[in-house]
Amino acid sequence: xxxxxxxxxxxxxxxxxxxxxxxxxxxxxxxxxxxxxxxxxxxxxxxxxxxxxxxxxxxxxxxxxxxxxxxxxxxxxxxxxxxxxxxxxxxxxxxxxxxxxxxxxxxxxxxxxxxxxxxxxxxxxxxxxxxxxxxxxxxxxxxxxxxxxxxxxxxxxxxxxxxxxxxxxxxxxxxxxxxxxxxxxxxxxxxxxxxxxxxxxxxxxxxxxxxxxxxxxxxxxxxxxxxxxxxxxxxxxxxxxxxxxxxxxxxxxxxxxxxxxxxxxxxxxxxxxxxxxxxxxxxxxxxxxxxxxxxxxxxxxxxxxxxxxxxxxxxxxxxxxxxxxxxxxxxxxxxxxxxxxxxxxxxxxxxxxxxxxxxxxxxxxxxxxxxxxxxxxxxxxxxxxxxxxxxxxxxxxxxxxxxxxxxxxxxxxxxxxxxxxxxxxxxxxxxxxxxxxxxxxxxxxxxxxxxxxxxxxxxxxxxxxxxxxxxxxxxxxxxxxxxxxxxxxxxxxxxxxxxxxxxxxxx
Numbered sequence: 419x420x421x422x423x424x425x426x427x428x429x430x431x432x433x434x435x436x437x438x439x440x441x442x443x444x445x446x447x448x449x450x451x452x453x454x455x456x457x458x459x460x461x462x463x464x465x466x467x468x469x470x471x472x473x474x475x476x477x478x479x480x481x482x483x484x485x486x487x488x489x490x491x492x493x494x495x496x497x498x499x500x501x502x503x504x505x506x507x508x509x510x511x512x513x514x515x516x517x518x519x520x521x522x523x524x525x526x527x528x529x530x531x532x533x534x535x536x537x538x539x540x541x542x543x544x545x546x547x548x549x550x551x552x553x554x555x556x557x558x559x560x561x562x563x564x565x566x567x568x569x570x571x572x573x574x575x576x577x578x579x580x581x582x583x584x585x586x587x588x589x590x591x592x593x594x595x596x597x598x599x600x601x602x603x604x605x606x607x608x609x610x611x612x613x614x615x616x617x618x619x620x621x622x623x624x625x626x627x628x629x630x631x632x633x634x635x636x637x638x639x640x641x642x643x644x645x646x647x648x649x650x651x652x653x654x655x656x657x658x659x660x661x662x663x664x665x666x667x668x669x670x671x672x673x674x675x676x677x678x679x680x681x682x683x684x685x686x687x688x689x690x691x692x693x694x695x696x697x698x699x700x701x702x703x704x705x706x707x708x709x710x711x712x713x714x715x716x717x718x719x720x721x722x723x724x725x726x727x728x729x730x731x732x733x734x735x736x737x738x739x740x741x742x743x744x745x746x747x748x749x750x751x752x753x754x755x756x757x758x759x760x761x762x763x764x765x766x767x768x769x770x771x772x773x774x775x776x777x778x779x780x781x782x783x784x785x786x787x788x789x790x791x792x793x794x795x796x797x798x799x800x801x802x803x804x805x806x807x808x809x810x811x812x813x814x815x816x817x818x819x820x821x822x823x824x825x826x827x828x829x830x831x832x833x834x835x836x837x838x839x840x841x842x843x844x845x846x847x848x849x850x851x852x853x854x855x856x857x858x859x860x861x862x863x864x865x866x867x868x869x870x871x872x873x874x875x876x877x878x879x880x881x882x883x884x885x886x887x888x889x890x891x892x893x894x895x896x897x898x899x900x901x902x903x904x905x906x907x908x909x910x911x912x913x914x915x916x917x918x919x920x921x922x923x924x925x
Contacts, residue, residue: 469549472498473556480557490557498553502546509542580875586839587883590832591897595890597829604822611814614746615807618666618689620783623748624804627653627777653777654770656793661685663792665782667765670749677717678747678760684767690744692762695737707769708732712762714740725763738762749779781807840901844908847872848916856917869909876905 476497483493513535615621661667667683680686684704692700695715702710711722711733718737725733745760765771782789790799858868880898887894 469553473553490554493557494550494554498550502550505546506543509539509546513539580843580879583839583843584879584882586836587879587897588886590836591883591887591894594829594832594836595887595893597825597832598893599890601822601825601829604818604825608814608818611811614748615811618781618783619808619811621666621781621807622784622786622789622804623807623810624660624665624780624782624789624802625778626803627657627780627798628803650771652796656796656798657771657777657780659792660780660782660789661767663782663784665780666748667777668748668779668781670747673761676759677714679763680747680760681763681765683765686762687764690746692742692744693739695739697739700736700738702736704764704767706766708734708766709769710734710736710762710764710766712736712738712764714738714742714759714761716740716759717761720761748781836897840904844904848908848912852912852916855912859913859917865909865913868913869905872909873905876901 479497480493483496488496657665657667661683664685665683666685666689667681668686669681671679671681673679687700687704692712694700700712704710709725709731711725713720713722713735715737722733722735740759742760747760771777784792786802786804789802789804793799793802855868876898880894880901883894884891884898
């Protein structure tokens with residue numbers, strides 16, 4: 419349903435994607451692979467802990483069966499086999515139901531899907547059988563190792579729980595931090611898109627004027643020497659026509675940390691006026707063939723010769739105010755890519771560009787049919803790659819609730835997993851140490867002396883997590899505070915409530 423909704427959305431508000439978007443999607447796919455692997459490990463650990471908790475809960479039942487001379491095979495058959503058989507049935511039933519509900523036509527892709535579902539079901543059944551065998555072997559060893567009243571296996575489970583908790587934190591905390599940042603960006607992105615394109619919502623973005631040609635005799639050295647060839651002259655001629663019709667040219671690249679470089683034309687400054695150091699609208703003569711480097715006042719001592727693109731280029735430095743309310747990064751795909759400050763490299767109206775790569779990211783208040791009329795008869799007619807900013811904004815408005823919901827669910831599920839492992843850890847601790855705590859309380863030891871090892875475990879568990887997530891400390895610190903409060907509550911409960919209950923004859 420979600421995939422069909424997104425397809426319909428793309429049809430209704432189509433967006434032509436540039437190479438940068440494709441690279442971002444490829445990186446995102448790689449990121450999903452790492453997240454899927456993390457979630458696979460997490461689910462495996464959760465399943466293992468559920469099995470351990472299940473066995474521990476049935477400890478007394480095991481003893482009753484054992485005292486009555488029931489064999490280990492019979493114990494496993496009576497207590498666990500029925501549940502595992504149900505699990506095997508669901509391993510087959512769930513993929514079948516999913517296939518029937520969501521697949522409409524049988525084709526090559528559905529055949530592959532059938533094979534994938536079959537393999538998944540088979541793996542689940544084999545895994546359940548292997549776990550059942552391991553449980554049988556464990557119970558055989560358990561009765562020999564612990565006898566009737568020993569706690570050796572329970573200690574082993576507690577140690578496994580401590581290790582599992584550490585692994586959980588190291589795997590899950592970066593995931594929570596990541597999705598917390600994604601959620602923040604989801605909330606900010608819609609507002610960012612609207613504000614970023616405010617005033618030019620009815621423009622289209624021609625993200626490349628490129629057509630395929632090869633000129634092996636034209637090199638970067640020719641560009642630097644200020645030479646032109648026929649292809650570049652054709653680009654410049656039709657670009658000038660678009661620029662005369664109000665086209666804004668924009669290129670973005672990082673300059674240094676927290677500072678960007680925007681390469682723009684004079685139409686950009688007409689649409690988004692800059693502020694000079696006196697706080698007034700910047701007034702410079704753009705009817706020229708030279709270029710301007712607009713530098714924030716905090717970077718006024720910068721050497722502008724590093725911005726030379728060709729040998730005889732005329733450059734002029736103009737110092738502007740640090741605060742620029744109209745500054746826009748039109749090339750940014752999200753609010754993460756926007757810095758507060760930028761150096762603007764501005765082409766004068768009559769400057770002749772020397773390389774083809776400059777003719778990208780052109781924003782113009784025309785329909786594509788009107789643009790084709792402007793470039794009529796050229797190689798650019800009908801070949802320009804573009805998308806509508808209005809469609810892009812509408813897509814963002816429609817997609818944002820879905821992404822926010824999805825990432826919120828993932829974040830909440832991850833938090834619940836952590837809370838579950840914390841709860842199970844405390845249950846094991848209470849089960850194993852209750853008698854020791856009662857003895858120590860009777861001896862007069864205070865709560866700190868009795869539970870200091872538990873607090874040490876808390877510190878040992880969270881130190882590597884804090885180091886791993888040191889750039890985003892807020893999330894792990896909040897979890898540390900939450901876990902610390904749980905430690906205080908659990909130790910209070912054991913020391914003041916549970917021990918009194920047992921000393922009065924409770925079981």
